[in-house]
Amino acid sequence: MPSDVEQWKDELYGTDIRAEIERFAEEGWDAIPDDEHDAWFERFKWYGLYHQRAGQESYFMMRIGPPGGVLEPGQFREIVEIADDFSRGPAENPVFGNGWIDVTTRQAIQLHWIRLEDVPEIFDRLESVGLSTVQACGDSWRNIVGCPVAGKDKHEHVDADALATDLHDTFKRNEAHSNLPRKWKVSVTGCDEGCGQGDINDLAFEPAEKEIDGETVTGYNIRVGGGLSRNEPRFARDIDVFATPEQAVDVAGGISALFRDNGDRENRYNARIKFLMDEWGPEKFRETLQEEFVDFELHTAGEDLRESYSYNAGEADGKHDHVGVHGQPDGNYYVGLNVLVGRIGVDEAYDLADAADEYGSGEVRLTQRQNIVFTDVPEENVDNLRSEDVLEHYSPDPHPFQRGSIACTGTEFCSLSIVETKNRQVRYARWLVDNVELPDGVENFHVHLSGCTASCAQPQIADVSLRGMKTRKDGEPVEALDIGLGGGLGEDPQFAAWIAERVPADEVPGAIANLLENFEEARDSETQSFREFVAERDDEELADLIEPEETDYDDPFMHNTKRTWYPYAEEDDLDESPAPARSDGTPIPSDD
Amino acid sequence: MAIALRTLDDGAWISVDDSRRVSVSDVWTLSRGVFCECEPAYVLLEGFFGTGVEGSVVVADTVGQCLECGTRDSIDRLPVGRIVDGEFKAYSPEAVQSTLESDAGRQA
Ligand code: HEM
Ligand code: SF4
Ligand SMILES: [Zn+2]
Numbered sequence: 001m002p003s004d005v006e007q008w009k010d011e012l013y014g015t016d017i018r019a020e021i022e023r024f025a026e027e028g029w030d031a032i033p034d035d036e037h038d039a040w041f042e043r044f045k046w047y048g049l050y051h052q053r054a055g056q057e058s059y060f061m062m063r064i065g066p067p068g069g070v071l072e073p074g075q076f077r078e079i080v081e082i083a084d085d086f087s088r089g090p091a092e093n094p095v096f097g098n099g100w101i102d103v104t105t106r107q108a109i110q111l112h113w114i115r116l117e118d119v120p121e122i123f124d125r126l127e128s129v130g131l132s133t134v135q136a137c138g139d140s141w142r143n144i145v146g147c148p149v150a151g152k153d154k155h156e157h158v159d160a161d162a163l164a165t166d167l168h169d170t171f172k173r174n175e176a177h178s179n180l181p182r183k184w185k186v187s188v189t190g191c192d193e194g195c196g197q198g199d200i201n202d203l204a205f206e207p208a209e210k211e212i213d214g215e216t217v218t219g220y221n222i223r224v225g226g227g228l229s230r231n232e233p234r235f236a237r238d239i240d241v242f243a244t245p246e247q248a249v250d251v252a253g254g255i256s257a258l259f260r261d262n263g264d265r266e267n268r269y270n271a272r273i274k275f276l277m278d279e280w281g282p283e284k285f286r287e288t289l290q291e292e293f294v295d296f297e298l299h300t301a302g303e304d305l306r307e308s309y310s311y312n313a314g315e316a317d318g319k320h321d322h323v324g325v326h327g328q329p330d331g332n333y334y335v336g337l338n339v340l341v342g343r344i345g346v347d348e349a350y351d352l353a354d355a356a357d358e359y360g361s362g363e364v365r366l367t368q369r370q371n372i373v374f375t376d377v378p379e380e381n382v383d384n385l386r387s388e389d390v391l392e393h394y395s396p397d398p399h400p401f402q403r404g405s406i407a408c409t410g411t412e413f414c415s416l417s418i419v420e421t422k423n424r425q426v427r428y429a430r431w432l433v434d435n436v437e438l439p440d441g442v443e444n445f446h447v448h449l450s451g452c453t454a455s456c457a458q459p460q461i462a463d464v465s466l467r468g469m470k471t472r473k474d475g476e477p478v479e480a481l482d483i484g485l486g487g488g489l490g491e492d493p494q495f496a497a498w499i500a501e502r503v504p505a506d507e508v509p510g511a512i513a514n515l516l517e518n519f520e521e522a523r524d525s526e527t528q529s530f531r532e533f534v535a536e537r538d539d540e541e542l543a544d545l546i547e548p549e550e551t552d553y554d555d556p557f558m559h560n561t562k563r564t565w566y567p568y569a570e571e572d573d574l575d576e577s578p579a580p581a582r583s584d585g586t587p588i589p590s591d592d
Numbered sequence: 593m594a595i596a597l598r599t600l601d602d603g604a605w606i607s608v609d610d611s612r613r614v615s616v617s618d619v620w621t622l623s624r625g626v627f628c629e630c631e632p633a634y635v636l637l638e639g640f641f642g643t644g645v646e647g648s649v650v651v652a653d654t655v656g657q658c659l660e661c662g663t664r665d666s667i668d669r670l671p672v673g674r675i676v677d678g679e680f681k682a683y684s685p686e687a688v689q690s691t692l693e694s695d696a697g698r699q700a
Contacts, residue, residue: 004598037610038600054612230639268602269641415604418617418636452617453638454602470619470636471659477619477634501662562617 006265008039009139014178017043018123025120029058029580030588046140046178048133049119052112053415055565058580058588059089060114061413063136064126065143066366067168068150068161068188069107071131073362077353078129079109082122084346089113090578090585091569093412095423099346103339105406105458106185107366108136108143112413117583134172139180141171141256146188146196148367152328152375153191157207157305158218158245160190166249177256181263182271184256185227188220193319194309197368199235199493200226200458202273203255210242210302219244221301222251224285225277228455233495234274239282239289242299254293262288306491312369312446312461314488314531320444321369323403324396325382333382334375335360337391338398340429341407341422342370351390359385368458370406400445401432406458410451410468411561417451418468419479419505420557420567425449428509431553436513439520441527446488447512449481460495461487463530464512471502478558479505485515485542486534494531499539500546506555507548514547595675597650603639606652606672608680614652614672616640619659620685627656628663632688635659635667648675 002010012020021044024031032040041051050061064079071079083101089112092098102110114122126132135141147153150161167186171177188205189196198204205220220243226236243251264270277285290298310318319326322336337352344352352372356364361376372394377385386396395402405428408414410421428447438445448462459465465484470477480502487496503511522545523533534542561567565577580588600607606614616637624631635656642653651669658664671689673682683689 035596035610038596038598038607042600054615415601415612416616468617469657470634472634477659502659562615 002265003268004038005042005139005268008042009179011039013043013046014175015173017046021047021049021116022120025116025118028583029116043138045137046135048136049114050137052413053411055574055577056413056579058115059112060116060119061409062111062114062119062122062133063104063108063143064111064131064133065106065108065136066131067144068146068164069148069366069368070150070161071364071366073357075129075131076356076364077350078125078131079111080346080349080353082125083111083349086115086118086122087111087113089566090581091566093423094568095426096343097345100343101346101349102409103342103344103366103370103372105342105368105370105408105456106143107145107148107368109366110409115581115583132172135178139182139184140178141167141180141184141186144168144186144188145201145368147191148195148365148373149322149326149334149375150190152334154327154329155191155193157192158190158220160188160196160205163190163205163220163245163248164188167252170249170253171256177253177260180256180260181265182268184259184273186252192305192308193311194306194313194489195311195319195322195368197312197489198223198226199489200228200461201236202227202259203252204236205243205248205252206304206306208242208302208304210299212244212299217244217302219302220248221304222255224255224282225274227272227274228458228460229272229453230269231453232274233455233460234277235493237277237282238301239286240301241286241289242302244299247296250294250296251298254289258285258289258293309490312488313490314444314446314463314486315490315529320446321371321403322367322373323371323398325386328376331379332375333377333379334373335377335382335385335396336367336371336373337394337396338403339371339394340402340405341425343422344394348390348393351388352394355385355388355390399433400438400443401436401447402429404444404446404463405429405449406446406462407449408451408457411564411567414451416454418470418562419451419481420561421449421451421457421468423568424505424555424557427553427555428512431509431551432512435509435551436516439516439523439526442530445530459484459487461489461493462496463488464515465496465498466508467498469502471504473504477560479561481505481508483508483511483546486531488531494535497534497539497542499542500548503546503548504558506553506558507550509553510549510551511546513551514549515545518545518547595645595678595680597643597645599640599643603641606640606643606650608650608673613680613682614640616654618685620656620670621688623688626689627665627667628658628661630658630660633658633660641666644669645675649673650675650680
């Protein structure tokens with residue numbers, strides 16, 4: 001039997017949702033019939049609106065997805081102004097205040113505490129600068145990720161930005177592809193560093209070369225079926241197809257249609273294409289694609305560039321991220337700024353928008369490591385840019401512990417989360433910077449924290465993977481983390497192995513400190529990377545190196561942050577929640 | 593009147609009559625033998641895969657992990673609340689549950 005979600009989608013989905021959102025916004029939160037909440041909140045996701053968790057009813061998370069993470073001049077500033085005007089909650093976050101933007105691991109921006117009544121105005125303002133929230137969540141083509149410095153980088157082989165934009169223009173608001181069995185994540189890489197992270201996406205375009213009719217053509221090899229969620233991580237698999245730039249959109253359409261028609265619509269937990277790939281294997285997949293979903297002869301795969309992939313790779317030479325000052329082919333520079341856990345307060349965001357305008361072209365790009373990049377900075381501006389106050393926090397030269405930190409949304413807003421994430425990761429990073437010496441030669445050390453197995457922070461591809469859990473300590477349930485080690489992308493990607501389970505969250509910084517000390521002592525040489533070190537050892541040996549312990553690190557979120565309406569509110573009990581609220585923020589009394 | 597019962601947001605919730613009533617990622621207390629040999633077992637639920645009613649009891653199919661011994665397993669038909677006079681009353685995860693419901697009368 002098709003799931004409830006499938007029935008709701010059958011009744012009304014895609015662009016038809018817009019008019020309904022406008023109607024509800026006009027009439028107010030109460031206008032959504034009580035017995036239709038589930039159906040409407042599912043549909044709203046297609047327009048990038050995700051209802052926040054229990055205790056925060058009537059408030060929405062809003063996601064804005066620019067293809068390839070490219071925000072053209074003016075777009076970043078408009079988002080900041082929208083956040084300033086509309087993204088304010090009933091309580092403060094102790095680290096980030098009230099009013100901020102989140103840069104996500106899929107090169108999107110998330111805003112929180114959005115009220116339905118404000119949505120039409122926000123949509124209008126986004127559209128006025130060429131942005132939209134369409135298909136940012138829901139069962140369809142999500143934001144298309146790719147090299148964030150496409151067109152600006154010396155490592156580029158094929159123009160990823162052109163294809164990402166083509167795919168965006170073709171498959172957003174495209175009726176034939178707007179209702180898929182599940183989310184559909186697409187990545188386009190054009191460089192030899194692998195910064196599109198194709199391996200963990202449903203559909204990946206990767207740079208390749210192929211001899212066709214005696215000529216060398218540059219285009220894309222195709223991989224399908226990657227993803228990290230649900231304790232079932234998969235790397236995308238090579239389906240032995242090369243697409244020329246001219247064919248790429250048709251091949252993408254064929255694969256999306258194949259998924260649309262063959263994905264599991266009865267069981268949402270089995271719906272992602274990675275499970276279809278498990279069942280079929282790449283050969284049957286290719287055969288079906290060729291026979292039923294494209295009307296030209298597919299090329300076999302070309303020569304790829306994976307050997308040199310370094311992004312998030314843990315051991316390779318080359319760039320692991322885009323932080324820092326880097327030359328563009330045109331003689332200008334791009335400047336990658338570190339954003340700790342992806343969150344930028346509104347005031348600083350204005351300063352950043354100003355700096356991008358003043359010293360660069362005004363373009364601001366978003367990376368899959370939750371960072372931002374200014375492009376087109378002339379050489380004579382680089383020093384002045386670097387001396388701006390706001391770059392002290394958002395630094396092109398951050399400490400490796402800050403540079404390596406990624407955290408998902410967590411219990412602050414996400415209903416799946418088991419633990420607090422962003423504030424905790426900020427505290428971890430600060431403590432590590434103050435207390436832990438990195439072993440000689442270690443310049444990159446990635447720690448990714450996800451609140452649950454959905455893995456939005458991509459924990460499995462970090463040096464140290466942290467995943468939300470609970471444990472009991474001194475008889476009390478407390479927030480805890482599973483610790484995994486040695487993950488990374490690159491030519492031969494590897495998921496982290498889960499080595500220590502249910503470590504109380506306040507003992508994790510001590511565990512990382514001890515681990516690094518043990519690594520320094522036991523490694524073969526100063527050139528051995530942490531990932532190589534982990535790969536050489538079995539789980540038991542590694543478990544002995546972790547040694548969790550309490551330190552002077554203090555964790556204010558050990559109690560059950562999930563059972564609060566907002567983990568940082570003075571009165572945080574669910575019963576104290578001011579939600580649901582009217583558009584002016586006053587609580588709507590419940591009927592009973 | 594029939595109640596509307598479903599899992600939501602990829603298993604984050606059991607929704608009862610369009611209101612999110614039972615949340616995943618909580619620790620439930622189960623007596624020995626029901627899930628593992630710990631007494632009692634504190635089991636973190638990691639996702640709801642299905643829900644149904646047995647008589648007046650609302651049950652959930654879920655996956656959990658024992659915080660003590662680390663056993664990870666699926667749990668069929670964990671009682672999560674009751675329908676009283678047409679109203680759903682959630683069970684407290686802290687109260688010790690000693691039985692899982694029988695197979696009888698289960699709805700998909
Ligand atoms: C309220 C619930 C959720 C919140 C707030 C949330 C938040 C996020 C954020 C901020 C990102 C980066 C996203 C982007 O720009 O597209 C993300 C990505 C991701 N989400 Fe979620 N998410 C939620 C639910 C889920 C669920 C239910 C799943 C899986 C069943 C999931 C799996 C993932 C994965 C695997 C990624 C990133 C890794 C990748 O595939 O590239 N999320 N999520
Ligand atoms: S990883 Fe889990 S807790 Fe974190 S945002 Fe994603 S769904 Fe929420
Ligand atoms: Zn046990």
